[in-house]
Amino acid sequence: MTIQGRDVRQDLRETVDVCVIGSGAGGAVAAKELAQAGLSMVVLEAGENHDPTTFSRHMPEMLLRLFWEGGMRTTHDGSVLISQGRGVGGSTVHNLCYTVRTPDPILERWETEFGIRDLAPSDLGPSLDRVEVALGVKPIREKQVNKLNRIIRQGCQAMNWRGVIQRHNRGPCPDCSAGCLLGCRASQPGIGKQSMAVSYIPQALAAGTRLYTDCFTETIDVENGRVVGATARFLSGDMRLPRQADTQTDRSNDSGDKRRREVCRLTVRSKAVVLAAGAINSPQLWLNSCLPDPGKQVGRNLHLHPAIFVGGIFDEEVDAYQGIPQSFYVDHFLDLARNPDSGYLLMPASGPIALVAASMPSFGREHRDLMQSYRSLAALLVLLHDRSSGRVTVNRRGVPVIRYRLSRADRASLIEGLIHGAQLLFAAGAREITLPYTRRIVIKRDSDLEVIRQRGIVENDILIASSHPQGTLRMGSVPRESVVDSYGEAHAVKGLFVADASLFPTSIGIPPMLTIAAMADRIARRLAANWPP
Amino acid sequence: MALKFFSPTEVEILTALTEHMAGIDFPDVWKRPYGHEAPMPAHSPTVITIDTFVVGLPLSLQVQLRRALHLFQWGPILFIGSLRPFTRLSPRDAETYIRSWAESRFGLRRRLFRGLRDVTFLGYYSQSATGIYQTSTDEPGAEGR
Numbered sequence: 001m002t003i004q005g006r007d008v009r010q011d012l013r014e015t016v017d018v019c020v021i022g023s024g025a026g027g028a029v030a031a032k033e034l035a036q037a038g039l040s041m042v043v044l045e046a047g048e049n050h051d052p053t054t055f056s057r058h059m060p061e062m063l064l065r066l067f068w069e070g071g072m073r074t075t076h077d078g079s080v081l082i083s084q085g086r087g088v089g090g091s092t093v094h095n096l097c098y099t100v101r102t103p104d105p106i107l108e109r110w111e112t113e114f115g116i117r118d119l120a121p122s123d124l125g126p127s128l129d130r131v132e133v134a135l136g137v138k139p140i141r142e143k144q145v146n147k148l149n150r151i152i153r154q155g156c157q158a159m160n161w162r163g164v165i166q167r168h169n170r171g172p173c174p175d176c177s178a179g180c181l182l183g184c185r186a187s188q189p190g191i192g193k194q195s196m197a198v199s200y201i202p203q204a205l206a207a208g209t210r211l212y213t214d215c216f217t218e219t220i221d222v223e224n225g226r227v228v229g230a231t232a233r234f235l236s237g238d239m240r241l242p243r244q245a246d247t248q249t250d251r252s253n254d255s256g257d258k259r260r261r262e263v264c265r266l267t268v269r270s271k272a273v274v275l276a277a278g279a280i281n282s283p284q285l286w287l288n289s290c291l292p293d294p295g296k297q298v299g300r301n302l303h304l305h306p307a308i309f310v311g312g313i314f315d316e317e318v319d320a321y322q323g324i325p326q327s328f329y330v331d332h333f334l335d336l337a338r339n340p341d342s343g344y345l346l347m348p349a350s351g352p353i354a355l356v357a358a359s360m361p362s363f364g365r366e367h368r369d370l371m372q373s374y375r376s377l378a379a380l381l382v383l384l385h386d387r388s389s390g391r392v393t394v395n396r397r398g399v400p401v402i403r404y405r406l407s408r409a410d411r412a413s414l415i416e417g418l419i420h421g422a423q424l425l426f427a428a429g430a431r432e433i434t435l436p437y438t439r440r441i442v443i444k445r446d447s448d449l450e451v452i453r454q455r456g457i458v459e460n461d462i463l464i465a466s467s468h469p470q471g472t473l474r475m476g477s478v479p480r481e482s483v484v485d486s487y488g489e490a491h492a493v494k495g496l497f498v499a500d501a502s503l504f505p506t507s508i509g510i511p512p513m514l515t516i517a518a519m520a521d522r523i524a525r526r527l528a529a530n531w532p533p
Numbered sequence: 534m535a536l537k538f539f540s541p542t543e544v545e546i547l548t549a550l551t552e553h554m555a556g557i558d559f560p561d562v563w564k565r566p567y568g569h570e571a572p573m574p575a576h577s578p579t580v581i582t583i584d585t586f587v588v589g590l591p592l593s594l595q596v597q598l599r600r601a602l603h604l605f606q607w608g609p610i611l612f613i614g615s616l617r618p619f620t621r622l623s624p625r626d627a628e629t630y631i632r633s634w635a636e637s638r639f640g641l642r643r644r645l646f647r648g649l650r651d652v653t654f655l656g657y658y659s660q661s662a663t664g665i666y667q668t669s670t671d672e673p674g675a676e677g678r
Contacts, residue, residue: 059659060586070590078644354658358651363635364628368556371658399593438635438643460643 002049005214005234012266016040019230019270021217024090025513026500027276028196029520035207037528042210042268044232047087049213055183059354062182066094075402079459080306082466084278089197093183096326097168098511099137101128105336106508114505115477117486127518135169135194146323151378152348153328155428161332169194178321178350215266219289220273227495229269272533276500279469283392284400292492295480302390303507304404305468308414309349309359310421311379312430318378320350334385334509341387344417349379359463361440382417385509386410392472411457419449436463468512473502488523495533499523536584544580546606549620551579551653553627583656601645
């Protein structure tokens with residue numbers, strides 16, 4: 001059953017076995033597994049319950065509907081743009097469906113360096129298998145590879161680098177385009193993008209879960225070191241707009257605004273809480289709830305997988321926005337077996353024209369001239385497996401403050417990635433390279449690439465984006481160095497589990513959806529098997 | 534169409550900013566929509582789109598945007614020694630002025646430049662009129678079928 005916050009007109013109370021906060025790649029899986037194990041469940045989701053048939057290709061509208069802070073969330077200095085999904089299905093509604101299994105060297109590293117038990121590749125394997133079946137993961141067929149991805153593959157082959165056609169979680173899709181990034185209009189069970197909203201959530205609901213949407217969790221409630229539930233408020237009617245209500249806690253609501261005092265609340269009493277609100281909002285909620293943090297680790301260890309766009313302008317039309325946006329990627333520079341904490345992927349990049357415009361350098365006539373090449377643009381993202389780590393804190397209004405600064409080594413890796421990306425595009429036939437610096441630099445041949453080293457990576461001089469924040473409530477066996485144990489349960493709060501990318505002890509280096517879902521599967525199954533916590 | 538967020542002054546700044554950022558010329562009717570004799574304000578679709586978008590943003594971002602617009606408007610006095618506000622600069626001076634933000638050694642100015650640039654691009658390039666650059670993102674991709 002789904003209860004939409006906008007329809008609620010009174011305070012409500014629920015008493016259940018488990019309360020799940022968040023309905024993305026972690027929360028949806030946990031909810032389904034626990035509900036099917038026979039536990040009574042509620043899921044609290046701050047965003048809306050999307051009807052995919054209402055998704056438009058109007059970017060401003062969809063940014064507000066699908067993303068936290070309208071897609072404008074940034075680090076505190078504005079240097080990294082962080083896109084995170086909100087609404088039922090979380091980021092799986094707008095992601096581009098790379099379904100990559102957790103690399104063995106990463107799991108081995110987590111096990112040996114962080115003392116995490118039962119997380120060898122053979123241990124997580126069954127969870128990954130189950131998630132793949134539930135999401136309908138399958139290889140992308142050759143005829144589904146669009147021209148952008150073929151060009152990138154051609155350049156990769158010309159450079160003699162390693163790359164691979166990936167798998168994805170899509171059924172037959174009549175609507176495949178770069179608009180995928182704004183939600184799949186065809187999405188339904190078995191057809192189009194198989195986000196959590198059309199795969200796990202319906203199964204959780206069928207097993208008796210009650211899903212509250214437009215319902216922002218304000219606190220996780222703890223008594224005597226044990227979780228007892230959560231308190232949320234509904235964003236109903238006018239409360240849904242302006243959306244600043246979504247990211248602030250009660251402490252912010254003392255401005256005298258009468259609308260804010262009319263808010264209805266939901267009080268949940270439960271034996272366990274599964275926190276799966278994402279690597280920014282989960283630590284935010286932890287800190288706003290004043291939960292114990294003996295190791296002072298909450299919010300630390302933030303990794304972002306920072307990504308920078310490299311565009312190649314070709315003589316022919318590429319029409320990158322047509323077809324599946326990402327099917328191939330270059331993993332030649334991500335050798336985790338030899339170098340587990342650094343490297344990068346080169347991934348095809350396409351998107352709505354407004355997004356491409358933001359990725360182009362300069363302004364005015366110069367920018368407009370570059371935009372004339374939109375149809376002839378083939379672009380890459382350099383996605384960094386970052387060693388730099390940042391921190392999520394909250395300000396006095398309870399709003400997350402994200403601090404992150406690239407280390408010298410990571411800047412060097414990004415520069416190397418930009419150069420390799422440009423070389424690949426030249427090898428594929430690009431006549432000019434464009435980079436998202438504020439001032440355009442002209443790169444028309446390999447010998448021009450040195451200018452990238454000279455320009456370097458300077459905050460707010462080049463557009464850096466992130467879609468994979470992770471690591472802010474990390475797992476580990478030592479409480480002073482981690483927040484949760486090997487099975488996702490908080491060291492300091494009995495019955496509180498974490499099941500999202502916050503868990504990751506290090507950057508994972510690859511698109512994380514499958515790993516998040518598999519970790520949630522593992523945590524939920526263990527919780528159900530050892531019930532009550 | 535009535536705007537929900539921007540004041541008349543801010544509309545004027547935003548309209549000029551969009552013209553300079555996107556390298557276009559709006560019709561005059563959109564440039565000074567609040568002349569004393571104007572019976573009904575007219576706004577460019579870009580401004581309407583940005584206004585609708587900004588209303589949905591968190592309060593902190595709304596405040597930042599508003600401050601950035603006003604700082605940008607009166608910045609010529611501080612940054613290029615001109616007594617004219619941004620909307621009254623000649624096209625050449627306006628470009629010099631914007632470039633001084635884009636290439637400033639102060640991170641905050643570069644950040645505000647990027648923020649204003651991205652918001653104006655979001656508004657401008659979300660208009661169907663700019664679809665000249667593409668066939669259509671609405672078109673189903675044959676390869677995906």
